[in-house]
Amino acid sequence: MAKKTPKRKILFPIMSRIHYARQKHLLDLLNKNPKVELQLVVGGSVLLDKYGERFLPAIQKAGFTVNETLFNVIDGGGHIAMAKTAGLTALEFSNALYKLNPDIVLIRGDRFEQLAVAMVAAYLNKTVAHIEGGDLSGTIDESVRHAITKLAHIHFVTNEDARRRVIQMGENPKTVFNVGSPDVEFAALVDSKLDGSAVNKSGLGHRIDLKKPFLIVMQHPVTTEKNNRRNMEETLKAIDKVNIQTVVFWPNSDAGTNDISKAIRVYREHGRLKNQKIRFVTDLLPEDFIALLRRSAALIGNSSAGIKESSVLGVPVVNIGTRQNNRLRDENVVDVSYKAADIEKAVRKQIEHGKYPVSRLYHQPQSSQKIVQVLTKIKLNPQKKFHETIHESHV
Numbered sequence: 001m002a003k004k005t006p007k008r009k010i011l012f013p014i015m016s017r018i019h020y021a022r023q024k025h026l027l028d029l030l031n032k033n034p035k036v037e038l039q040l041v042v043g044g045s046v047l048l049d050k051y052g053e054r055f056l057p058a059i060q061k062a063g064f065t066v067n068e069t070l071f072n073v074i075d076g077g078g079h080i081a082m083a084k085t086a087g088l089t090a091l092e093f094s095n096a097l098y099k100l101n102p103d104i105v106l107i108r109g110d111r112f113e114q115l116a117v118a119m120v121a122a123y124l125n126k127t128v129a130h131i132e133g134g135d136l137s138g139t140i141d142e143s144v145r146h147a148i149t150k151l152a153h154i155h156f157v158t159n160e161d162a163r164r165r166v167i168q169m170g171e172n173p174k175t176v177f178n179v180g181s182p183d184v185e186f187a188a189l190v191d192s193k194l195d196g197s198a199v200n201k202s203g204l205g206h207r208i209d210l211k212k213p214f215l216i217v218m219q220h221p222v223t224t225e226k227n228n229r230r231n232m233e234e235t236l237k238a239i240d241k242v243n244i245q246t247v248v249f250w251p252n253s254d255a256g257t258n259d260i261s262k263a264i265r266v267y268r269e270h271g272r273l274k275n276q277k278i279r280f281v282t283d284l285l286p287e288d289f290i291a292l293l294r295r296s297a298a299l300i301g302n303s304s305a306g307i308k309e310s311s312v313l314g315v316p317v318v319n320i321g322t323r324q325n326n327r328l329r330d331e332n333v334v335d336v337s338y339k340a341a342d343i344e345k346a347v348r349k350q351i352e353h354g355k356y357p358v359s360r361l362y363h364q365p366q367s368s369q370k371i372v373q374v375l376t377k378i379k380l381n382p383q384k385k386f387h388e389t390i391h392e393s394h395v
Contacts (some may be wrong), residue, residue: 015044043070134162180364196292203281221256
């Protein structure tokens with residue numbers, strides 16, 4: 001009787017709302033694959049009421065098993081809190097990883113918690129797979145992304161420039177796969193019947209009339225800059241002058257989040273906004289957010305959703321400041337400074353322009369399926385070696 005091949009255990013840590021929201025289709029494919037035992041470790045801001053009170057139940061309701069939960073957040077919103085959270089993540093994740101004993105740890109992105117996860121996995125001799133290596137971006141995030149690349153063994157990049165950079169960092173070309181962006185693939189697959197109306201069941205403020213033009217504001221802290229509050233105030237001033245319906249999302253949990261949150265609260269609670277057509281929202285579930293983004297007149301701020309998801313939806317974007325510096329972007333993105341006048345001018349221009357053509361810059365068919373195929377077939381070896389690339393000009 002032939003010996004049955006054991007399932008390959010693949011662990012995916014969810015330390016932020018975006019880790020689940022942007023990889024939901026990939027996780028669904030892994031969860032349904034007969035060759036895979038998917039393990040989920042959920043922690044970080046997902047378990048905090050103020051950031052993701054609905055996300056853990058939503059993950060479970062979607063048919064996923066949460067194997068471990070980590071309460072690994074040092075609250076405070078500052079740099080020291082972020083650094084200590086990374087340290088606590090390493091401690092807590094060590095226990096979870098030792099207990100679950102996966103074959104592969106699959107990491108997405110460039111957040112500080114993921115760097116801690118990658119370090120622990122490497123020290124416990126686990127094969128690390130990384131999604132979105134090789135991209136360029138502003139702030140400390142780019143350094144974290146490249147550090148994870150050097151700890152990872154398998155690389156799923158979103159574009160050919162990123163693939164070249166990963167190889168340039170000494171990674172074996174045979175382990176670097178340009179699969180496109182699972183984030184963008186998910187955005188393209190969201191049911192067109194969803195209209196974004198869930199926004200009016202969340203948050204507070206003006207009820208958004210989805211039949212009329214509205215803006216989305218998503219501005220997160222830039223951890224290497226000191227003026228996050230002032231920068232957010234400039235954005236709010238610009239939105240106030242444009243004076244159309246707007247959905248303002250609260251920032252993520254990076255250092256500087258309290259500064260941006262305070263700017264929003266002061267404008268909201270002290271009547272400084274002349275525009276009374278604003279709704280303030282903490283979060284939306286993945287499909288609901290994409291449905292809302294798809295219908296918006298423009299996305300304003302510094303979220304990578306403006307660079308990636310908006311590209312395949314043709315949504316006009318006003319990208320503010322340095323957080324997305326040097327990221328590959330398409331014509332739907334207009335870059336501006338933090339000055340209110342510049343932001344206002346760009347917003348009006350983008351509203352007037354309207355939707356852009358669908359971009360294929362980050363979009364590849366079957367991105368998630370390509371990742372699954374590699375993860376289920378590739379030979380695993382936790383011992384890394386620096387791969388010397390010999391350029392043709394040197395031969």
